[in-house]
Amino acid sequence: MIIFPRRRNMEMQPRLDYGKIVHGVGRAMSGLDQLVRSSNLASQEPLLIELAKIRASQINGCAY
Numbered sequence: 809m810i811i812f813p814r815r816r817n818m819e820m821q822p823r824l825d826y827g828k829i830v831h832g833v834g835r836a837m838s839g840l841d842q843l844v845r846s847s848n849l850a851s852q853e854p855l856l857i858e859l860a861k862i863r864a865s866q867i868n869g870c871a872y
Contacts, residue, residue: 823870 826833844850850857 844857
């Protein structure tokens, strides 16, 4: 089991504008989402995909 240290300062921080940093990142992320949703996994385990997104958001400290 991995234990992540708790942040002391939980104030919101300004987010990066990925569109300005890396061109096409939004299209790439959208394409990945469409690929996952069209896969066999999405039809068999749709909640697993949502749980993975929620967990990634928790790890990254952002809201999904």
